[in-house]
Amino acid sequence: MAKISDWTERHRPSSESHLEGNESQRQKIRKWLDDWKNGTPKNKAILLVGPPGVGKTTVARAIAQDMGWNVIELNASDARNAASIRKAATKGATHRSLFYDPNEEAKRTLILIDEVDHLSGGLRTVSENRINKAINFNPESNENHNLSGDTGGKAELLNLLKNTKQPVILACNEVMGLWGKSSNWRSTRERFQRLLVTINFERASKEALRNIARRVLKSEGISYDVEAIELLVNSNPGDLRALVRDLQVICSSNTKSINADLVNDFINSGERDVSIEVFPGLAQLYKTNQAIDAIKLGVSIDKSPSDLLNWIHWNNPSIFTSKVAINRGNKALCTSSKMLMAMYENTAHRSWYWSSQISGLAASVVNQQTNQGKLYPGYPNFLRRSGSTTRTSVISRLAEISGSSKSTVRDELLPILSTLHSETSALGNIDDFSISMSLGLTGDEHAALCGLTKSRKSTKELVARYNLIESQRVISPPIMVEAEEPENATLEKGEEKPNKGQRTLF
Known part of the structure; x- marks a missing residue:
């Protein structure tokens, strides 16, 4: 069998005995999985939260492998809507183990879902009929029943956690990505937390990084200086995956030994994670x-x-x-x-x-x-969780016009429009009412789009000017001039004579 080229996969721990760092977190996971041996625990899922590269999913896989369990792994960045999650995870979690053999000792199937913080949208459910049609979708058919984007993804994830008969582990880097950016994120958090236990992972310690570096280099047959290991460890922010990939890059020139000079050259070419406010x-x-x-x-x-x-x-x-x-x-x-x-x-x-x-x-x-x-x-105003009622109405209006979700408007469309109307922007012009009027915004909403303080005298004057122009625009419709038709003009064959009382644009 050919050797795996990626060192992070080649040296991924296959047993808990090979793991480093986050000892207390590993004990909690082990105890929770042990509870599944004797039945169904109160919390049927756990959520692993922590920065990338600290071993969240590796820990889960290694412990499950020690227990002889099978693992179904799903990345929520790929399968994000209700049908994808139902097809890949929910069916396996709500039935007997997919790998069940009546002649062998009963064992569980661990459902591992990574990157759940990239499930956007709310908790609106999708009908069973739509989900079933999407699951059985035939690409050759003219009818398109496929679900787009993240449609129903979070709701299906909740359904999975409620009905699972197998242990479920979710993993994410930023937990607020799962709760969402809308004003009702606390409600979303509460609904998930009723069904799972959250375990926070920390960045790997210096000692854990040293042990991993030594083990990888020994396995690859590469000698090293103690000083070289210390330099590499001290430049690492506690990211185990980055450490292994750094080692692979340093050793990529077929070197059989690494020293301090080699590591220094590598560090100087791309320093990282010296935190600045x-x-x-x-x-x-x-x-x-x-x-x-x-x-x-x-x-x-x-x-x-x-x-x-x-x-x-x-x-x-x-x-x-x-x-x-x-x-x-x-x-x-x-x-x-x-x-x-x-x-x-x-x-x-x-x-x-x-x-x-x-x-x-x-x-x-x-x-x-x-x-x-x-x-x-x-x-950035659009990153603030709280906002005025006027700004909320602007977002709702833009979402209605564009057919996009409010979160998409807040993150993508609103910053562009705000830049075009900001008094501090080189491109902005707060007195340009054309876009706001074409969108049907009020004077207060235009001021909110410009990022102006409502109580300022200049803002009130701007709103007054906007409302005056808007009222004139509504009361006085554009005058359309009728072209006089010569008396002896003849109609072409099949053309009807227009009504004299009817006005036309052209």
Whole structure:
């Protein structure tokens, strides 16, 4: 059998005895799985929460393998709607083990669902009829019964947790991704927490990283200096997966030994995770004009890659004075967004760092003009959980017009429209009412779209001007002039003579 090329898979622990770090968390998982041997525990599912690369799913698989259980694994980034989850997980969880053999001792099937924080949308259920049609969907048929996007995904996940007869383990990096960004996220959290126990994983300790590094290098037949291991461990943020991949990169030149110089060269080529607060970090980033410095700052700012992308996307229009720079920044941010998707689509976890690096470039070297004086990056309004009633009505209106969900409007459409109407943006113009009027917004809603404080005198004057123009636009419809027709004009064959009292646009 050919050797697996990816070291993270080649050296993935197959037994609990090979695991490192998060000892207390492992004990809780082991006790919960032991409870399944004697029946059905009160909580039929557990949720593992922690940063990527700390071994959440590896722990679950290793313990299940020690117990001789089978594992059905599903990535929620791929199977996200009700039909996909029903087909891949719920059917197996609500019946006897798929691998049941009457001649063998009864054993469980562990249902392991990773990346559940990428299930967006609410808890609205999908009818059984639609789910069954989607499951039995025939691509060659003219009728399309397939469910799009995340339709019914969270509701089906709740259904799975309620009715499962097999142990279910969910895993995620950011638990708020599962609860959702809407105002009723607390209700979603409560409904899930009634059915599961949450276990929080921590980043691996230095000792755990040392043990893993030694074990991998010994297995590969590569000698090492103690100093080299210490340098590698001290530069790692507690990410076991990143450690193994770093070792593979360092040893990729067919070297049979690694030393401190080799590790130093690798570290200097891409340092990461020296945490900097977001506001001073962004202010420093926007004044940087060297790519290498921007890359280091991008991965050092205390924000996840997806959040950093949103922060830079929000601040670029107000800090950059050149439209060319804004456009170049947007192109770079599009690439950064694609790198984030690559992490989930191809399990390319290194893209987690690449995305932050590209976002850092989008806030610095894309701008040919040097930013002078003190900079004041702002908090993205669309990331705030609370908001005015007026802003909520704007989101509802845009969702109705575009046919998109409110979360999509809040995350994708609203930032663009706000930039076009922001008084601090190089592209914005608060006195341009054309878009707001075409969307049917009120004066207060236009002010909210501009990000203006409602109590300000200038805001009230703007609203008054908007409402006056809007009222005139409604009361005085456009005048359409009728073209006089010559008396001797003849109608073409088959053409009806128009009604004299009817007005036409053309």
